[in-house]
Amino acid sequence: MPERWLLTGGTGQVGQALRRNPPSGVEIVAPSRDQLNLADLPPLAPVLTGIDAVINCGAYTTVDRAESEPEQAYAINATAPGRLASAALVAGIPIIHVSTDYVFPPDGVGPWSEDQTAAPGNVYGASKLAGENAVRASGARYAVIRTAWVISADGSNFVKTMLRLGAEREELQVVADQIGTPTHAGDLAGAIGAIALRFTNDAAQHSGIWHCANAGETSWYELAEDVFTRAARRGMAVPRQVKPITTAEYPTPARRPSDSRLNCSKLTKDFGISLRPWQGAVEQIVAELASEGT
Ligand SMILES: NC(=O)c1ccc[n+]([C@@H]2O[C@H](COP(=O)([O-])OP(=O)(O)OC[C@H]3O[C@@H](n4cnc5c(N)ncnc54)[C@H](OP(=O)(O)O)[C@@H]3O)[C@@H](O)[C@H]2O)c1
Numbered sequence: 496m497p498e499r500w501l502l503t504g505g506t507g508q509v510g511q512a513l514r515r516n517p518p519s520g521v522e523i524v525a526p527s528r529d530q531l532n533l534a535d536l537p538p539l540a541p542v543l544t545g546i547d548a549v550i551n552c553g554a555y556t557t558v559d560r561a562e563s564e565p566e567q568a569y570a571i572n573a574t575a576p577g578r579l580a581s582a583a584l585v586a587g588i589p590i591i592h593v594s595t596d597y598v599f600p601p602d603g604v605g606p607w608s609e610d611q612t613a614a615p616g617n618v619y620g621a622s623k624l625a626g627e628n629a630v631r632a633s634g635a636r637y638a639v640i641r642t643a644w645v646i647s648a649d650g651s652n653f654v655k656t657m658l659r660l661g662a663e664r665e666e667l668q669v670v671a672d673q674i675g676t677p678t679h680a681g682d683l684a685g686a687i688g689a690i691a692l693r694f695t696n697d698a699a700q701h702s703g704i705w706h707c708a709n710a711g712e713t714s715w716y717e718l719a720e721d722v723f724t725r726a727a728r729r730g731m732a733v734p735r736q737v738k739p740i741t742t743a744e745y746p747t748p749a750r751r752p753s754d755s756r757l758n759c760s761k762l763t764k765d766f767g768i769s770l771r772p773w774q775g776a777v778e779q780i781v782a783e784l785a786s787e788g789t
Contacts (some may be wrong), residue, residue: 500524503526503551509652543585562749571621572625576590577629594623597615597755598627605674644676661726664734666735668745674713686768709773
């Protein structure tokens with residue numbers, strides 16, 4: 496009998512990647528927002544009947560808008576994961592919950608380990624931390640997987656925004672004083688699948704938080720430069736100039752960590768998983784978009 500996993504956020508970057516490549520022997524059940532609204536969840540016992548694990552990739556992810564919509568952000572990022580985890584406890588199944596580097600403070604120094612104190616500097620990060628805490632307090636077996644700077648050929652993300660703007664403008668200005676670890680949605684989905692399988696197949700697998708990102712580090716500016724170098728090689732439209740600017744020169748409603756690099760060594764130690772360097776992920780995305788004619 497195949498395992499059946501309930502996936503929220505199946506239309507998002509990470510959810511789409513997991514649906515496209517589920518682990519072998521796993522059937523993904525991915526209700527849409529209309530069928531399972533995280534802002535207004537129905538009773539969950541019937542939803543979890545016949546389900547072996549909950550994978551919570553659904554989230555309120557518009558970081559700047561969260562500053563003016565905290566109720567929505569908390570409903571989806573904090574209350575819903577708590578409800579899903581409590582229902583998972585009752586059903587006797589594990590929950591794999593995806594969280595973020597933005598739980599770390601705006602002015603701290605990474606790479607961040609799982610045991611370092613979270614202190615979010617914006618509403619989105621605070622709502623995600625509240626979600627982690629609700630999952631941890633539920634009593635269910637859980638994995639909280641924090642990731643960062645998710646990129647893919649799907650949905651909206653930094654790589655796609657750069658290619659769109661780069662095709663429209665002669666010059667782009669990109670923040671150079673925020674550093675982090677980009678993460679390919681497909682690589683992350685592979686890790687989520689392996690972790691979830693460990694939880695469903697090994698009752699002794701302990702709960703915890705794990706960081707998961709591609710290897711290496713970069714700034715938004717360097718990432719943009721890398722994207723355009725690869726795009727130009729494939730004949731895609733790129734700007735004439737990319738100019739590094741400071742965060743102060745590009746004010747946004749939400750304050751972001753200046754250093755959100757994640758230390759992922761615990762993931763390697765506990766699950767034998769290490770993701771490839773981020774440059775390979777960018778190459779794959781640019782190649783996919785070039786072949787689609789984007
Ligand atoms: N993107 C990043 O850079 C980043 C960085 C760190 C951590 N993360 C975390 O990684 C996880 C996956 O992110 P992602 O990039 O895949 O997100 P995404 O592409 O923005 O997708 C978000 C998903 O959540 C769903 N969703 C939002 N509100 C919902 C609601 N009220 N009811 C049901 N579904 C709802 C969306 O459905 P619709 O299609 O219907 O809107 C979509 O499927 C999230 O936990 C996020 O916090 C992301």
